[in-house]
Amino acid sequence: xxxxxxxxxxxxxxxxxxxxxxxxxxxxxxxxxxxxxxxxxxxxxxxxxxxxxxxxxxxxxxxxxxxxxxxxxxxxxxxxxxxxxxxxxxxxxxxxxxxxxxxxxxxxxxxxxxxxxxxxxxxxxxxxxxxxxxxxxxxxxxxxxxxxxxxx
Amino acid sequence: xxxxxxxxxxxxxxxxxxxxxxxxxxxxxxxxxxxxxxxxxxxxxxxxxxxxxxxxxxxxxxxxxxxxxxxxxxxxxxxxxxxxxxxxxxxxxxxxxxxxxxxxxxxxxxxxxxxxxxxxxxxxxxxxxxxxxxxxxxxxxxxxxxxxxxxx
DNA sequence: GTACATTTAATGTACATACATATATTTGCA
DNA sequence: TGCAAATATATGTATGTACATTAAATGTAC
Numbered sequence: 001x002x003x004x005x006x007x008x009x010x011x012x013x014x015x016x017x018x019x020x021x022x023x024x025x026x027x028x029x030x031x032x033x034x035x036x037x038x039x040x041x042x043x044x045x046x047x048x049x050x051x052x053x054x055x056x057x058x059x060x061x062x063x064x065x066x067x068x069x070x071x072x073x074x075x076x077x078x079x080x081x082x083x084x085x086x087x088x089x090x091x092x093x094x095x096x097x098x099x100x101x102x103x104x105x106x107x108x109x110x111x112x113x114x115x116x117x118x119x120x121x122x123x124x125x126x127x128x129x130x131x132x133x134x135x136x137x138x139x140x141x142x143x144x145x146x147x148x149x150x151x152x
Numbered sequence: 153x154x155x156x157x158x159x160x161x162x163x164x165x166x167x168x169x170x171x172x173x174x175x176x177x178x179x180x181x182x183x184x185x186x187x188x189x190x191x192x193x194x195x196x197x198x199x200x201x202x203x204x205x206x207x208x209x210x211x212x213x214x215x216x217x218x219x220x221x222x223x224x225x226x227x228x229x230x231x232x233x234x235x236x237x238x239x240x241x242x243x244x245x246x247x248x249x250x251x252x253x254x255x256x257x258x259x260x261x262x263x264x265x266x267x268x269x270x271x272x273x274x275x276x277x278x279x280x281x282x283x284x285x286x287x288x289x290x291x292x293x294x295x296x297x298x299x300x301x302x303x304x
Numbered sequence: 305g306t307a308c309a310t311t312t313a314a315t316g317t318a319c320a321t322a323c324a325t326a327t328a329t330t331t332g333c334a
Numbered sequence: 335t336g337c338a339a340a341t342a343t344a345t346g347t348a349t350g351t352a353c354a355t356t357a358a359a360t361g362t363a364c
Contacts, residue, residue, distance in 0.1 A: 003299045008223050010209070014279075016291045021183060021278030023298045025225050028180030030302055031173060033227070036322080045322085047350065057162070065313060071160050073177050075185070076352055080314055085349080102312040102359045126173030127166075133300040139168040145294055146175045147155045148285040150182055188352080197352090199320065217343060228322055232344055237319080254329045254342040310361070321350070331340070 024146075031129075038123040044115070047074070048091075049123075051082050052116055055092060055108035062105035064097065091115060176298075183281075190275040196267070199226070200243075201275075203234050204268055207244060207260035214257035216249065243267060 004023040005011055013019040036046055044052075054071045055063065063071075068079040083106055086092040091112035097103035108116075130139065156175040157163055165171040187198055196204075206223045207215065215223075220231040235258055238244040243264035249255035260268075282291065 001299060001303045008225065010223065016288055017279040017282045018277065020291045020295050023295050024176060025180045025183060027298045027302060028177045029225050031177060045349065071162065073160065073181050104313065127169040129304055130169045130301050133304055134297065136168055138297060139172045142297055143172050143175050145286065145290060146179045147153060149282050150179060151153045152281055152285055197319065256343065
């Protein structure tokens with residue numbers, strides 16, 4: 001089996017935490033790579049895909065640009081410009097909010113929903129990727145450990 | 153304690169593996185955020201910092217651009233242009249390799265080494281971040297689990 | 305109710321990433 | 335030797351990220 005040391009050609013780490021940190025970063029990058037490969041032929045970028053998925057998760061309810069940012073993993077990404085690109089292709093629509101005209105409500109269009117439906121079959125789920133090697137209980141434990149790390 | 157569901161305002165996940173995948177991505181982004189904050193006042197980007205650290209790890213030995221790519225976590229990043237920026241600031245130097253004139257040898261300069269030394273005190277180590285919440289044994293177990301996930 | 309601060313989104317700029325292509329050099333083989 | 339294929343790096347272009355600034359709407363103090 002290929003360990004993290006093999007992956008980045010680094011034979012020594014200062015300690016096991018250093019190794020773990022790099023392992024987490026590398027595994028995240030590896031997930032991204034899997035997704036990008038799946039999206040390759042569909043002319044949609046990974047950030048655009050993620051925004052579409054967040055919008056679908058709203059089940060028809062509109063969400064503001066700020067709301068999108070909160071739900072995005074990469075907090076500093078520029079939701080406004082990603083929505084620009086999606087709107088150009090009519091995958092989402094944007095409308096100034098009536099109650100507070102500073103805000104902009106974003107919703108996924110039918111075309112966007114249809115595209116996601118098509119992509120669902122291509123993009124591997126985390127369950128597909130991990131359930132063979134990891135029991136449900138292992139996954140729970142990992143989740144707990146990661147939550148703890150961030151609450152240091 | 154703030155769990156991953158709180159962090160991205162998502163109350164439900166389709167299964168524990170989905171939750172874990174997102175947790176890994178989010179934790180990696182959180183590490184990046186910590187590092188970026190530390191580098192903020194030093195006019196150096198995170199990718200540039202990472203390249204400098206790889207070069208220091210070479211202990212004086214030169215490394216080719218391709219060698220740099222292998223050791224970088226983000227495989228598709230463009231090492232050539234990151235080295236450009238570092239060379240402009242005299243933090244690294246670049247020289248066509250004698251044995252194979254297609255290759256370019258990159259080494260860290262004294263100025264680059266001095267900058268890294270200064271940054272070492274500012275950038276938190278993974279050990280600092282994680283050792284309080286995670287035992288050595290826990291960290292080993294996590295490393296093993298992540299290696300397994302990627303070898304699916 | 306006007307003045308000033310705050311909030312929300314969009315925009316400008318520099319750097320990075322993703323991916324295709326170009327250029328120079330080396331290798332392999334007829 | 336001559337030349338196609340392979341290799342190493344650089345470059346071009348579109349998109350994304352990081353961070354500061356701008357513009358419009360709203361909230362608050364007086």
